Amino acid sequence: MRDIQELQILIQKAVEKINFPPYPAKLYEPISYILDLGGKRMRPALLLMTCDLFDGDIEKAMPPALAIEVFHNFTLMHDDIMDKAPLRRGKTTVHERWNANTAILSGDVMLIEGYKLIMQVEDHLLRTILNIFNDTAVGVCEGQQLDMEFEQRDDVNISEYIEMIRLKTAVVLGGALKIGALVGGADMKDANLLLEFGENLGLAFQLQDDILDVYGDPEKFGKQVGGDILSNKKTYLLIKALELADAKNKTELDNWLAASQYDATEKVKAVTSIYNAVNVRQHAETEMHKYADKAFAALDELALAPEKKEYLRSFADSLMVREN
Amino acid sequence: MRDIQELQILIQKAVEKINFPPYPAKLYEPISYILDLGGKRMRPALLLMTCDLFDGDIEKAMPPALAIEVFHNFTLMHDDIMDKAPLRRGKTTVHERWNANTAILSGDVMLIEGYKLIMQVEDHLLRTILNIFNDTAVGVCEGQQLDMEFEQRDDVNISEYIEMIRLKTAVVLGGALKIGALVGGADMKDANLLLEFGENLGLAFQLQDDILDVYGDPEKFGKQVGGDILSNKKTYLLIKALELADAKNKTELDNWLAASQYDATEKVKAVTSIYNAVNVRQHAETEMHKYADKAFAALDELALAPEKKEYLRSFADSLMVREN
Numbered sequence: 215m216r217d218i219q220e221l222q223i224l225i226q227k228a229v230e231k232i233n234f235p236p237y238p239a240k241l242y243e244p245i246s247y248i249l250d251l252g253g254k255r256m257r258p259a260l261l262l263m264t265c266d267l268f269d270g271d272i273e274k275a276m277p278p279a280l281a282i283e284v285f286h287n288f289t290l291m292h293d294d295i296m297d298k299a300p301l302r303r304g305k306t307t308v309h310e311r312w313n314a315n316t317a318i319l320s321g322d323v324m325l326i327e328g329y330k331l332i333m334q335v336e337d338h339l340l341r342t343i344l345n346i347f348n349d350t351a352v353g354v355c356e357g358q359q360l361d362m363e364f365e366q367r368d369d370v371n372i373s374e375y376i377e378m379i380r381l382k383t384a385v386v387l388g389g390a391l392k393i394g395a396l397v398g399g400a401d402m403k404d405a406n407l408l409l410e411f412g413e414n415l416g417l418a419f420q421l422q423d424d425i426l427d428v429y430g431d432p433e434k435f436g437k438q439v440g441g442d443i444l445s446n447k448k449t450y451l452l453i454k455a456l457e458l459a460d461a462k463n464k465t466e467l468d469n470w471l472a473a474s475q476y477d478a479t480e481k482v483k484a485v486t487s488i489y490n491a492v493n494v495r496q497h498a499e500t501e502m503h504k505y506a507d508k509a510f511a512a513l514d515e516l517a518l519a520p521e522k523k524e525y526l527r528s529f530a531d532s533l534m535v536r537e538n
Numbered sequence: 539m540r541d542i543q544e545l546q547i548l549i550q551k552a553v554e555k556i557n558f559p560p561y562p563a564k565l566y567e568p569i570s571y572i573l574d575l576g577g578k579r580m581r582p583a584l585l586l587m588t589c590d591l592f593d594g595d596i597e598k599a600m601p602p603a604l605a606i607e608v609f610h611n612f613t614l615m616h617d618d619i620m621d622k623a624p625l626r627r628g629k630t631t632v633h634e635r636w637n638a639n640t641a642i643l644s645g646d647v648m649l650i651e652g653y654k655l656i657m658q659v660e661d662h663l664l665r666t667i668l669n670i671f672n673d674t675a676v677g678v679c680e681g682q683q684l685d686m687e688f689e690q691r692d693d694v695n696i697s698e699y700i701e702m703i704r705l706k707t708a709v710v711l712g713g714a715l716k717i718g719a720l721v722g723g724a725d726m727k728d729a730n731l732l733l734e735f736g737e738n739l740g741l742a743f744q745l746q747d748d749i750l751d752v753y754g755d756p757e758k759f760g761k762q763v764g765g766d767i768l769s770n771k772k773t774y775l776l777i778k779a780l781e782l783a784d785a786k787n788k789t790e791l792d793n794w795l796a797a798s799q800y801d802a803t804e805k806v807k808a809v810t811s812i813y814n815a816v817n818v819r820q821h822a823e824t825e826m827h828k829y830a831d832k833a834f835a836a837l838d839e840l841a842l843a844p845e846k847k848e849y850l851r852s853f854a855d856s857l858m859v860r861e862n
Contacts, residue, residue: 238683351650
């Protein structure tokens with residue numbers, strides 16, 4: 215079993231070696247640019263990992279792994295236009311550095327390049343893996359659409375939120391794990407269990423992210439603590455707090471959401487104390503553990519040697535206790 | 539042999555029957571909307587036609603034909619954002635009716651839906667046809683990129699222009715004909731000859747469009763005569779006229795290109811008379827015939843019965859003498 219860091223390094227090296235055509239330069243440069251911004255390469259590395267789990271040849275898993283990474287970066291390029299984001303991983307976004315038209319068109323080509331990479335699997339897996347890739351790709355688009363719609367709505371409920379994050383973030387993880395397993399020689403039952411493992415882990419991970427935004431250790435958490443509160447982001451915590459709050463807390467929360475001028479520290483502190491009053495952290499952690507438990511249940515069913523399951527479990531554990 | 543009108547009707551009916559998911563409505567409604575705007579459905583109908591030429595089952599050619607139509611409309615949806623076009627086939631464009639974000643994301647899903655449709659070919663053709671589809675899709679994006687770049691450049695030459703229109707418009711026609719032939723049972727040699735036929739016919743057709751914009755019969759030509767002149771569009775005629783003009787004509791042409799205020803009729807008349815002075819129409823027609831001849835040469839080589847070649851030839855002729 216190779217460890218995940220080793221696989222991340224392999225992916226990084228392979229990403230650096232992808233060659234796009236030199237002409238038209240303005241079409242292909244933004245693709246190299248966004249891929250060069252870095253990132254943890256976690257999705258493609260996990261695809262290699264599930265291939266490796268079944269003693270598959272990870273060389274064969276490299277093109278679909280790169281397909282997942284190129285696809286993921288395509289969604290970032292287009293999402294950044296839609297979100298009017300100025301920065302991505304601390305660097306200027308493509309639509310800001312070039313312009314929106316370039317980001318649209320380079321993104322389109324990236325999606326096609328993703329298909330060219332995913333197609334490099336062996337003939338007997340081609341249709342199956344393309345179907346998984348299609349489902350993943352459609353899911354991410356649907357998730358992005360729901361995310362944008364939810365920004366405009368005041369009545370989003372928990373089950374809608376869970377479905378949105380499942381589509382927007384969890385299906386890619388599940389799809390990557392399933393594809394890697396199939397390339398590695400897994401049967402469809404195990405491949406589907408890994409999809410289930412990945413999707414539920416993805417959900418748990420996203421819920422943990424929502425929790426850490428408010429309750430994380432500022433030293434360890436990569437982003438600004440309270441960032442979601444300041445941007446009124448409809449996270450699990452906010453949606454649940456609005457659901458649980460009594461009249462007084464609800465009014466106070468609504469006022470903070472409506473406020474156009476405020477002291478940032480004061481807003482974070484006030485909203486957090488409403489969250490505390492309604493015990494939202496506990497609810498979120500219960501929900502997070504629910505999905506983590508589902509992930510582990512899928513893992514238990516895998517037809518793999520105990521030490522391999524243990525490896526997967528400890529890897530998942532390491533993701534889930536990033537900081538607390 | 540079914541005639542092309544019959545095939546166009548078959549496509550139209552099949553397009554009307556495509557069902558997209560109901561949710562999220564705002565993601566899928568724009569797809570149905572743009573597909574419902576109509577159009578001649580020429581590309582997919584020609585895909586059915588080449589399948590039919592080889593006595594193939596046109597039912598089997600329907601999914602890839604719809605893939606080509608969905609893909610084509612995806613490019614229109616994204617191109618309209620980039621071109622800030624208010625209207626498409628006389629109706630409000632998607633980004634105007636909804637917004638740019640919706641047009642970006644619905645377009646992305648359309649591209650994926652195109653892949654889902656093209657994948658419905660039989661296993662033994664899957665990889666080959668996906669490769670053609672990928673090449674076509676990349677070509678169209680590269681063509682759109684060049685088209686946008688050329689708007690900002692004053693030094694575009696004829697060979698660059700021909701390469702741009704080849705990528706932007708001709709490769710889809712060539713790709714459609716090749717895919718239809720393969721589904722119909724053609725061997726790779728005939729399929730490639732049909733690609734060559736389609737690409738060269740597409741080039742000839744685009745050059746004819748450039749000519750008709752200036753010299754077409756206003757009663758028969760679908761668009762405003764002189765529209766390209768008024769928008770300073772870098773067509774074959776303008777690029778060639780700039781190349782051929784003497785100092786006096788060149789200065790006059792440059793002045794018209796730079797003019798911000800002018801009488802439209804006067805501008806069309808003045809630019810046309812410069813075109814006439816340098817004989818640009820004759821050059822354009824020579825170039826157009828060059829590509830039409832290449833198309834017919836490819837056709838001659840096809841291993842098809844003479845009456846089938848004659849059918850293709852008369853169809854191509856009917857396209858090429860739309861009006862003159």
